[in-house]
Amino acid sequence: MSAAVLCTGTELTRGELVNTNATWLAEQLTTLGFEIGVIETVGDDRNRIAAALVRLGREHDVIVCTGGLGPTTDDLTTEVAASVLGVPLVRDEPSLEKIRARFRRSGRTMTASNEKQADFPRGAAILPNENGTAPGFSVTLGRAVAAFLPGVPSEMKAMFAASVVPRLAGFTRPEAHQIRLRTYGLPESAVNDRLRGIEATHGVTIGYRARIPEIEVKVFASGEQAEGRVVAATADVRAALGDAIYAHGDTTFPATLLAELGVRKATLALAESCTGGLVAELLTDVPGSSRVFLGGVVAYSNASKSALLGVDAALLDAHGAVSEPVARAMAEGARARFGSTFAASVTGVAGPDGGTADKPVGLVHFAVASGRGTSAKAVNFGGNRSDVRKRSAFAVLALLRRALSEELP
16 A cells, blocks of 8 residues: 655745654554655645645555644645645534633633634544644545644654554555664664675565664565564574664663663663763653662863862863763762762763864763772764764763673673
8 A cells, every 4th residue: 555745834845844754654654564655745835735635645545744734824734635625624613622621721822823723624534632732634535545634743643643543454454564673883884784685585675774873773574474574584683783782663772771770770870071961861751760860960161070070170180071080080979979879971072172182073981880890981983063972972871781781680
């Protein structure tokens, strides 16, 4: 079955927003067994939206459209869909009351503009939005079942799972199967080289998605015995990549580390400099992280490293903030202050300025302190400031994971 993703919004066509909805929807539809024929983005223009809907409805079995369901004058998708269908817009009073109730709960005053969000093409099936004011809707458009969802990613994802996936149950191919593996520590080219030949051996397709600094590997097959072929191929992938694979599905690297700490009833503290709290952010994005993560210190200046973490000023003068001795002292200081099982530190030159011949931009020192002592590591990262900070944050987690596996059975 063929599916298309259509995203509307001038902010997308101008490059003002990154279109994460398109990639997420394409991945979800592929997992359900659809072949994605096209991903299309059009600006807030009636004629262009209408032309896209007519064409996609003629060429595909399913269309998922995001954007243009809001209260402003440039939110055109609903009225354009009605025009293409040749039906009027009809106001749905239950939807309108839900919008009013949402405003009341938040203590805000609803404006007249929001009322249009309760208007739908006559005959449309309404898709409730439990996280925002814009309900979606579903119609038959040409040969396609078309679902229209809001552009806000969190709202769109929840509505897709709750309302769209059940509607697509009769369209999906039960023989399609996919397994996603999450890897860290190997570049994309190395992952590709290690997996050479597995596709042909098992009759599967292997896809890659690089999200600095991780690589996601997707093993997919459709047709006869699809699940068995994918499972067999995945076993070969695991053997080829070894410890570079840290999880499967949507599990994140921080979540994996926190789970391992939790199983061992260990706790963690942080001392961050060049990452500016990014490691703590990655950890606290995981629900339940407070059971393991006690806290952290962002000590950017030398004075704060001394005052908050107890790093000896003489050590800073002798070696500089970006050095192994200071990284060790930062980790030990954090562990002492928080009373944690483990503490990790990171200090480096994120750039674009501040580098020297001895300490170039991208040089980062890490340390992990525990009851058995302190280990340290230094890495020279490439990329811009954002890349260095993100790679550094993941390297801290990787060093912690290694220390955890070596220290605690």
